[in-house]
Amino acid sequence: MNCGCAEVVTPGLLDLFEARARLIEAAVPVAGSERLALAGATGRVLAEDVMAALDLPGVDNCAMDGYALCLADLEDARAKDCGLTMAQRVPAGAGVLHLPPGGCARIFTGAPVPLGADAVVPQERTRLDARGHVHVEGAVSAGANIRRRGEETRAGERLLAAGTRLAPAAIALLASHGIAEVPVRPRLTVALISTGDELIEPGSPRGPGQVYNSNAAMLRALLAQQQCAVLDLGIVGDTVPALREAFIVARGSADLVICTGGVSVGEEDHVRPVLERLGGIAFHGVAVKPGKPFAFGWLGPDAERGTPLIGLPGNPVASLVGWQWLALPFVHGRQGRAPAPLQYYPVVAGFSQRGARGRRELLRVVLDWTGGAPVAFLAGGQGSHMLGAASQAHGYLMIEADTHVEEGNAHGFCPVAQFLD
Numbered sequence: 001m002n003c004g005c006a007e008v009v010t011p012g013l014l015d016l017f018e019a020r021a022r023l024i025e026a027a028v029p030v031a032g033s034e035r036l037a038l039a040g041a042t043g044r045v046l047a048e049d050v051m052a053a054l055d056l057p058g059v060d061n062c063a064m065d066g067y068a069l070c071l072a073d074l075e076d077a078r079a080k081d082c083g084l085t086m087a088q089r090v091p092a093g094a095g096v097l098h099l100p101p102g103g104c105a106r107i108f109t110g111a112p113v114p115l116g117a118d119a120v121v122p123q124e125r126t127r128l129d130a131r132g133h134v135h136v137e138g139a140v141s142a143g144a145n146i147r148r149r150g151e152e153t154r155a156g157e158r159l160l161a162a163g164t165r166l167a168p169a170a171i172a173l174l175a176s177h178g179i180a181e182v183p184v185r186p187r188l189t190v191a192l193i194s195t196g197d198e199l200i201e202p203g204s205p206r207g208p209g210q211v212y213n214s215n216a217a218m219l220r221a222l223l224a225q226q227q228c229a230v231l232d233l234g235i236v237g238d239t240v241p242a243l244r245e246a247f248i249v250a251r252g253s254a255d256l257v258i259c260t261g262g263v264s265v266g267e268e269d270h271v272r273p274v275l276e277r278l279g280g281i282a283f284h285g286v287a288v289k290p291g292k293p294f295a296f297g298w299l300g301p302d303a304e305r306g307t308p309l310i311g312l313p314g315n316p317v318a319s320l321v322g323w324q325w326l327a328l329p330f331v332h333g334r335q336g337r338a339p340a341p342l343q344y345y346p347v348v349a350g351f352s353q354r355g356a357r358g359r360r361e362l363l364r365v366v367l368d369w370t371g372g373a374p375v376a377f378l379a380g381g382q383g384s385h386m387l388g389a390a391s392q393a394h395g396y397l398m399i400e401a402d403t404h405v406e407e408g409n410a411h412g413f414c415p416v417a418q419f420l421d
Contacts (some may be wrong), residue, residue, distance in 0.1 A: 068117035
């Protein structure tokens with residue numbers, strides 16, 4: 001169900017994709033690097049290119065269990081109907097052998113192909129006669145089932161580029177070259193500030209009008225996914241002095257400041273005026289629902305020398321949208337990563353509802369595949385305070401401004417999984 005804010009049109013809001021582009025452009029990687037053992041490097045970002053230490057494979061090797069042979073010998077054996085003599089047995093880890101003329105080698109996956117052999121035949125396509133000679137069924141092509149030396153990488157080639165996030169497969173690739181340590185960017189330190197007199201920490205007794213601080217718990221988890229170090233400055237009251245003090249502490253202690261709440265234009269929303277006194281604002285307000293009261297600025301003398309600050313809305317779903325669509329690519333840029341382009345594709349809506357005026361709307365939806373093609377349905381209540389739908393959603397259905405959703409019409413669908421990397 002849409003709330004009444006769908007009818008409120010605020011002039012001067014920045015387009016969602018323009019805001020995203022500005023944040024990506026403004027993100028300057030933090031300086032420096034450190035060397036880490038592979039065991040502690042998962043999820044970190046390479047500070048330099050890493051070059052291949054070896055040819056991989058190091059020798060021609062076998063792609064499957066079978067028999068290594070010379071095609072000329074196979075043709076001769078077929079002409080004489082005598083089969084090939086099994087002359088060798090080559091397990092993985094053996095040295096490189098020479099294949100005797102007229103013979104074949106029993107060979108196993110990963111084993112070096114003997115010199116003189118130019119094909120490997122899978123064991124399923126062979127039979128042994130009473131004398132133990134090997135007969136091959138069907139045609140065999142030169143190079144069949146042989147992994148050539150250096151076909152994956154050559155020593156000295158670039159193995160991984162600077163800016164690569166070290167996922168498990170990348171860690172495995174480095175290990176396959178015998179690389180034990182890698183240069184990575186420093187861990188990004190993010191100061192987290194929660195504003196609001198109504199907020200209390202989970203586990204505390206709750207009084208009338210008080211709200212548990214879900215935003216901080218969510219952002220700590222999201223920042224941990226990105227391998228950030230979190231400086232949690234806790235809950236700051238809705239006063240100018242309290243917020244000013246928190247901002248001063250944050251700007252001297254972190255590479256980025258993220259605050260939640262207090263970024264709208266009400267009498268108790270102090271983030272913008274305090275930010276203007278201690279630094280500056282690049283933009284404030286984005287034409288998206290939820291997530292309109294998003295702010296980006298800096299604490300310090302100017303944008304180049306100051307500490308960047310992102311102000312997220314206080315409503316938790318709006319805060320999540322602001323993180324996923326806007327803050328996350330900025331964090332990637334500060335880490336030295338190239339932010340990935342947004343993934344989205346058309347999906348048919350399985351419902352109808354009125355659209356938002358003046359803002360692009362991001363509906364939290366689940367996909368139903370029972371008909372063979374995906375159909376989007378609302379994941380639950382769409383209020384910016386309703387975390388239930390956000391916790392269950394497969395992604396967002398993007399509805400352009402001033403556009404109603406009609407059952408059966410297609411809209412852009414953005415999978416939520418892309419925001420987890």
